[in-house]
Amino acid sequence: MSNSDAGTPSGSPAEAVDVPQQLAAYGSWLGEHLETRAADREISVDFRPKSTVENDRPALWNSSISDFESVTTVSADSARSVTGATVSRTQGSGEGSPMTDADDVIIQLDRVFKIFGPQPRGRALTLAKSGMRKNEVQKATDHVVGMSDVSFDVKRGETFVIMGLSGSGKSTAIRTVNKLHDITDGHVYVDGVDVQALEGQALQQFRREKMGMVFQHFALFPHRSVIDNTGYGLKVQGVEREQRNAQSLEALRLVGLDAFAHSSPRQLSGGMQQRVGLARALAADPDILLMDEAFSALDPLIRRQMQDEMLAIQDQLHKTILFITHDLNEALRIGDRVCIMKDGAVVQIGTPEEILTQPATGYVAEFVQDVDQGRVIDVRTIMKEPVIVDASMTVQGALEKMDGALAAFVVDSEGRPTGLVALDDANTALAAGSNDLGSVVRNDFDTASPRATFNEVYAEAGRGLGIAVVDESGVLVGSTHVRDMMEEMGRVERLIDGFEREVFM
Ligand SMILES: Nc1ncnc2c1ncn2[C@@H]1O[C@H](COP(=O)(O)OP(=O)(O)OP(=O)(O)O)[C@@H](O)[C@H]1O
Ligand SMILES: [Mg+2]
Numbered sequence: 001m002s003n004s005d006a007g008t009p010s011g012s013p014a015e016a017v018d019v020p021q022q023l024a025a026y027g028s029w030l031g032e033h034l035e036t037r038a039a040d041r042e043i044s045v046d047f048r049p050k051s052t053v054e055n056d057r058p059a060l061w062n063s064s065i066s067d068f069e070s071v072t073t074v075s076a077d078s079a080r081s082v083t084g085a086t087v088s089r090t091q092g093s094g095e096g097s098p099m100t101d102a103d104d105v106i107i108q109l110d111r112v113f114k115i116f117g118p119q120p121r122g123r124a125l126t127l128a129k130s131g132m133r134k135n136e137v138q139k140a141t142d143h144v145v146g147m148s149d150v151s152f153d154v155k156r157g158e159t160f161v162i163m164g165l166s167g168s169g170k171s172t173a174i175r176t177v178n179k180l181h182d183i184t185d186g187h188v189y190v191d192g193v194d195v196q197a198l199e200g201q202a203l204q205q206f207r208r209e210k211m212g213m214v215f216q217h218f219a220l221f222p223h224r225s226v227i228d229n230t231g232y233g234l235k236v237q238g239v240e241r242e243q244r245n246a247q248s249l250e251a252l253r254l255v256g257l258d259a260f261a262h263s264s265p266r267q268l269s270g271g272m273q274q275r276v277g278l279a280r281a282l283a284a285d286p287d288i289l290l291m292d293e294a295f296s297a298l299d300p301l302i303r304r305q306m307q308d309e310m311l312a313i314q315d316q317l318h319k320t321i322l323f324i325t326h327d328l329n330e331a332l333r334i335g336d337r338v339c340i341m342k343d344g345a346v347v348q349i350g351t352p353e354e355i356l357t358q359p360a361t362g363y364v365a366e367f368v369q370d371v372d373q374g375r376v377i378d379v380r381t382i383m384k385e386p387v388i389v390d391a392s393m394t395v396q397g398a399l400e401k402m403d404g405a406l407a408a409f410v411v412d413s414e415g416r417p418t419g420l421v422a423l424d425d426a427n428t429a430l431a432a433g434s435n436d437l438g439s440v441v442r443n444d445f446d447t448a449s450p451r452a453t454f455n456e457v458y459a460e461a462g463r464g465l466g467i468a469v470v471d472e473s474g475v476l477v478g479s480t481h482v483r484d485m486m487e488e489m490g491r492v493e494r495l496i497d498g499f500e501r502e503v504f505m
Pocket of ligand 2: 170171172292
C-alpha cells in the first residue's frame with residue numbers, strides 16, 4: 001500500500017525512470033505533476049532536480065518547475081509506478097458522509113490531521129491529537145504536522161480563501177480535497193463523496209470531472225498552442241477535438257484571451273500565461289476550482305486585475321472556489337469567507353468583515369492591523385434604524401422624535417426618502433425661533449446601498465450630513481453618518497491595539 005504523496009513508491013521504480021527514489025517519496029510537488037502527466041500516455045515527463053536541491057528536502061517541497069531539469073520522457077506506466085498512482089486499494093464504502101441531505105455544503109473537512117514522516121499514524125498523531133503544537137511534535141517525534149484538527153465547510157458557489165504564512169498548511173489542506181495528499185486522520189467529503197476512499201481510475205475521474213486546478217507556477221506546454229494547452233484536460237478526458245476547441249475557446253473568452261487562441265505560450269506575458277491556467281481549469285466546466293497561490297507570482301497591478309477578472313467570472317459562473325493565498329489583502333478582497341491557518345491549525349474562519357472587525361486572536365489582529373478597514377467594512381454593519389419625520393411636524397416635534405439621532409428622513413408613500421432633517425439644522429432653526437420643519441428639510445442628501453463599503457461612501461460621508469441607506473428599490477432601510485463610521489473604525493483600532501499589547505507585552 002502506498003500514499004500518493006509521502007509514501008514509498010509501490011514496487012521499485014522502473015529502470016527507465018531516472019527519478020531518485022528519495023525525490024519521488026518526498027516531493028509532493030513532483031508527485032502531483034508526474035501524476036497529472038501520467039494520465040496522458042503520450043506525454044510523461046521525468047523531472048530531475050538540479051543538484052543543489054537534490055538532498056534538501058524542504059527545498060524540494062517548495063520547489064517550482066525551474067528547480068528541475070527535464071531529462072527523459074517516460075511512459076505513463078513507469079511514471080505511475082514512481083508516484084504510486086497505480087496502486088489500487090479496495091474501494092471504501094463512503095459510509096458516514098454527513099452531506100447526504102443535499103445541504104449546500106460541497107467541500108467538507110472534518111477534523112483532518114496530516115502528519116508527514118515515516119510513521120504518520122504513530123506517536124506524532126497521538127501527540128497532535130492531544131493538542132500539542134506543531135513545533136513540539138516535531139521536536140518529540142521528528143514528524144512534521146502538516147494539518148492539525150482542521151475542519152471547515154465550503155458552500156456551493158462560495159469563494160473560500162485559506163490564508164496563512166508560509167508553512168501554515170494551506171497547500172496541504174487544498175491537496176486533501178483532490179487527494180494529492182492522503183490524510184492521516186479525519187474525513188474529507190466532496191459533494192457527498194468520501195475522497196479518501198477513492199482510488200485509481202475512480203480518483204482520476206473524480207479529479208477531472210469535479211475540479212479544476214490552478215497553481216502558482218503554472219506550466220504550459222511550450223510547443224502547444226494556447227488553445228491546445230487550454231483543452232489539455234479535455235483531451236485527457238477523451239473529448240473530441242471539435243468539442244474540445246469549442247469549450248476551450250469559451251474558457252479563453254472568459255479570461256479575455258480568445259484572440260490568442262492560436263498563439264504560442266511563449267508569446268504570452270506571465271499574467272497571460274496564468275490566465276491560460278485559469279482557462280484550462282475552467283474549460284471542463286468543473287463545479288470546483290482549486291487555486292493555490294494562483295496569482296502570487298504576478299506583479300501587483302496584474303494581480304489586482306486578475307482578482308477583478310476572477311470576481312467577474314465568478315459573478316457569471318458561480319463556481320465553488322477554494323483559493324489559497326498568503327496575502328490577507330487578496331483574501332479579504334476575493335473571499336466570501338476566509339480561513340486563517342497557523343502551524344497547521346485553523347485560527348479563525350469568518351467573512352472578511354468578521355476577520356477584520358472581530359479578530360479572534362492576537363495572531364489574526366496582527367495580520368489585520370495593516371489592512372485598510374474602509375475597504376472591507378460595509379455600511380450595513382453600522383447603519384441605524386432610520387428616524388422618519390413628517391414635513392408637517394414642528395421642529396420641536398421632530399427633535400423630540402429624533403432623540404439625539406444625527407439625521408431624520410421624510411419619505412414618500414413607498415418609503416423612499418425625499419428629504420433629510422439634520423440635527424444641527426433643526427437645533428439652529430429652533431435657536432433662531434423658527435419652528436417650521438419645512439424650512440429645514442434638505443433634499444441635497446446622499447444615498448448609499450447597505451453593501452457599500454466605507455471607502456465607497458467616504459466622499460458622501462465627508463459632507464457631514466446623514467446618509468440615507470436604501471435598498472434596490474430605493475426604499476429607506478437605514479441611516480448612517482460619518483460619526484458612526486469613525487466610531488466603528490475606532491472600535492476596531494482599539495481592539496487591535498488591545499491584542500497588540502497582549503502579544504508584545
Ligand atoms: N511532502 C512533504 N513532506 C514533509 N513535509 C511536508 C510535505 N509537504 C509539506 N510539508 C510540511 O508541512 C507543512 C505545511 O506545508 P504547506 O506546503 O502546506 O504550507 P503552505 O501553507 O502551503 O506554505 P507556502 O505558503 O510556503 O506554500 C510545512 O511545515 C511543510 O514543511
Ligand atoms: Mg503552499
